[in-house]
Amino acid sequence: MDANSYVSFQTKSLRAEWDAGQxxxxxxxxxxxxxxxxxxxxxxxxxxxxxxxxxxxxxxxTDWDPGLQMLSPANEWAQPWRQQIxxxxxxxxxxxxxxxxxxxxxxxxxxxxxxxxxxxxKLLWLLLRSARERQWPASRIRLSLxxxxxxxxxxxxxxxxxxxxxxIKKLAFKCYGSPEFELLKPWLCNPVRMARLRHYPTISEQxxxxxxxxxxxxxxxxxxxxxxxxxxxxxxxxWTEDTHNLAWVLGGREFSRRFRRCRNLTELRxxxxxxxxxxxxxxxxxxxxxxxxxxxxPGNEFIVPITNYEELAWESxxxxxxxQIYHKRIVAGEYYVYRVLKPERATLGMYLNGRARxxxxxxxLKFNEPVAQETEDAVEAWINSYDPTAFSRNN
Numbered sequence: 557m558d559a560n561s562y563v564s565f566q567t568k569s570l571r572a573e574w575d576a577g578q579x580x581x582x583x584x585x586x587x588x589x590x591x592x593x594x595x596x597x598x599x600x601x602x603x604x605x606x607x608x609x610x611x612x613x614x615x616x617x618t619d620w621d622p623g624l625q626m627l628s629p630a631n632e633w634a635q636p637w638r639q640q641i642x643x644x645x646x647x648x649x650x651x652x653x654x655x656x657x658x659x660x661x662x663x664x665x666x667x668x669x670x671x672x673x674x675x676x677x678k679l680l681w682l683l684l685r686s687a688r689e690r691q692w693p694a695s696r697i698r699l700s701l702x703x704x705x706x707x708x709x710x711x712x713x714x715x716x717x718x719x720x721x722x723x724i725k726k727l728a729f730k731c732y733g734s735p736e737f738e739l740l741k742p743w744l745c746n747p748v749r750m751a752r753l754r755h756y757p758t759i760s761e762q763x764x765x766x767x768x769x770x771x772x773x774x775x776x777x778x779x780x781x782x783x784x785x786x787x788x789x790x791x792x793x794x795w796t797e798d799t800h801n802l803a804w805v806l807g808g809r810e811f812s813r814r815f816r817r818c819r820n821l822t823e824l825r826x827x828x829x830x831x832x833x834x835x836x837x838x839x840x841x842x843x844x845x846x847x848x849x850x851x852x853x854p855g856n857e858f859i860v861p862i863t864n865y866e867e868l869a870w871e872s873x874x875x876x877x878x879x880q881i882y883h884k885r886i887v888a889g890e891y892y893v894y895r896v897l898k899p900e901r902a903t904l905g906m907y908l909n910g911r912a913r914x915x916x917x918x919x920x921l922k923f924n925e926p927v928a929q930e931t932e933d934a935v936e937a938w939i940n941s942y943d944p945t946a947f948s949r950n951n
Contacts, residue, residue, distance in 0.1 A: 572633035581637040583624070594622060599640040603657075603664040619688050621657035645670070648677045654733035658684050668701040678724050678732065679705060682744070685737050686712035714744040723750045728758040739764055756780050762789045770796060777819050788821070795824050798878050798924060802831040805881050806838070828924075832878050840865060841883060849889050852906070852914045853942045858898040859935070871895060871903055875922045879903050891917075900931045914939070 571584040579598035584591065593608040605622050606615045616622070626634040627649065638646070645663060649656040659680055662669035672680040687697050690713075700711050710716030723744070729736055743749050743764065752774040753759055753767075766789045767774045778792055799815070818824045844865040851861035862868050865883055871893065872880035882905060885891035889908060896902040900921060907915045919927045919935055 570633065574636035576636070579640070581634065583633075594624075596622065596626070596637060597664075598637055599642070599645075599664050603661045618661040618694065619658040619684070627656055644674055648673050651729070651731050652677065652681055652733070653731060655681055655684065658688075662697070662701070666698065666701055672701065672705075676705070676721075676725070678727060679708060679721075681732055682714070682724070682737070682740075683708055683712050686714075709744075714741075715747050715750070717747065719747060719750060719754075720744055723753070723759070726753075726756060726759045729761045736761060739768075760784070762786045765789075766793060769793060776816060778821070778824060791821060792824065794924065795821070795828055799824065799828040799831060801881050802828065802835055802878050806831060806834055825923075828878075829876070832872070832876065835878060835880060836869070836873055840869070843884065843887055846887055848886050848892075851894075852892050852908055853939065855894060856938065858896065859904065859938055860895045860897065862893045862895055867895075868893060875901075875903050875920070877903065877920060877922070877924045879905065879920075896931065896935065899934055900927055902927050902931060904935060 573582045574580075575582065579601035581596040581598065583594040583596065585594060586592070590609070594605055595608060595613070596605045597603055604615065604618060605620075606613045608614075624634070625631060627638065627646065628634075641660070641664075645660070649659060652659060659669075659673060659677070662680070662684065663673045664670070669680060672683075683700060684697070686692075687700075696711075700708055703711070705721055706716050706718065709720050714720055727740075739761065753763075755775075756763070762784065763779060766779060770793065773779050773792075773796065778796075779789075781788065796815075814827060815824075818827060846865075848863050851863075855861045862871060868883055868886070869880050872878060879893055882891045882893060886893065892906055892908055892914070894904040894906075896904050896919065902919050902921050904919050905917045907917050909915070916935070916939065919932065921927055
């Protein structure tokens with residue numbers, strides 16, 4: 557045999573030897589402080605692995621990842637093994653870091669699986685994820701791979717239709733794993749939900765998570781924004797929630813129509829500001845004269861409790877936001893607001909639940925802008941310094 561048929565690597569945690577003649581990678585590792593040997597099959601042989609211990613070899617199931625990150629270029633000991641895998645296959649697997657192993661095993665052994673991986677890898681991923689969840693035998697997976705794609709959807713528990721295939725094709729997640737699978741399952745089973753996004757050119761994970769929180773915005777131009785960064789959807793959610801709360805307090809039935817006219821974040825903020833002005837200049841509520849309950853956490857020199865409606869209204873005017881809408885909840889003992897003076901001038905709101913520890917809701921600068929990390933740290937330190945046994949809220 558040619559001397560180049562063997563390539564050996566040695567690291568602190570393992571010893572690797574590539575046997576090109578047999579197409580296997582032999583790994584000597586320690587498992588639970590016991591020396592064991594892993595034999596990993598190459599692409600041409602059919603990817604899979606066996607565990608050798610005390611002279612006994614045990615073949616592992618295809619969905620059992622050896623957990624060695626063998627596709628990572630940082631692991632030089634696996635390079636000869638990786639070189640056997642076609643580059644298009646490696647490229648198709650990059651978005652599936654948690655599930656690359658079963659996808660690779662099936663693609664190396666069955667032509668139908670390889671074709672599906674190269675043409676629509678998300679469908680292969682969904683099939684194998686569903687098979688693992690339902691504990692399918694390998695024979696059922698093999699049978700499914702021979703079927704038309706619509707039929708694969710049906711066997712996997714999803715809506716069996718071309719519209720579902722088109723929905724999957726539009727998905728543009730950065731990666732796919734367990735959280736993404738759980739997010740997609742209710743969508744892929746519901747043709748009505750998928751139909752609401754039929755005009756989307758692409759569908760990101762951030763868009764789906766946003767619509768999960770605020771379903772009535774699915775058809776909005778604001779959400780149907782291709783290539784938007786995650787921070788964009790956080791801003792849209794924040795401004796939408798505040799604007800919606802303002803419209804509800806003002807009794808504005810025109811909100812939905814006016815909101816749908818917003819084409820970008822600037823127009824949404826302008827709508828929010830107009831409603832804020834209306835709210836600030838509205839007549840005080842009948843309960844405006846009532847004193848607020850005692851603050852849940854004692855204030856200090858830089859974090860000052862707001863103790864009545866007049867102070868709350870002043871905070872809204874000075875900071876140009878809608879904290880004023882929390883008046884009824886403060887009177888009811890469900891919420892509390894503080895004025896933050898340093899490190900930045902901000903407004904702090906927290907949820908109350910009886911004698912349980914208060915839960916931070918928001919810290920906002922003027923115009924609802926986010927605070928700096930220094931301010932977040934200062935507020936967190938103030939909350940953590942609170943000793944509930946030394947101070948009780950007077951309900």
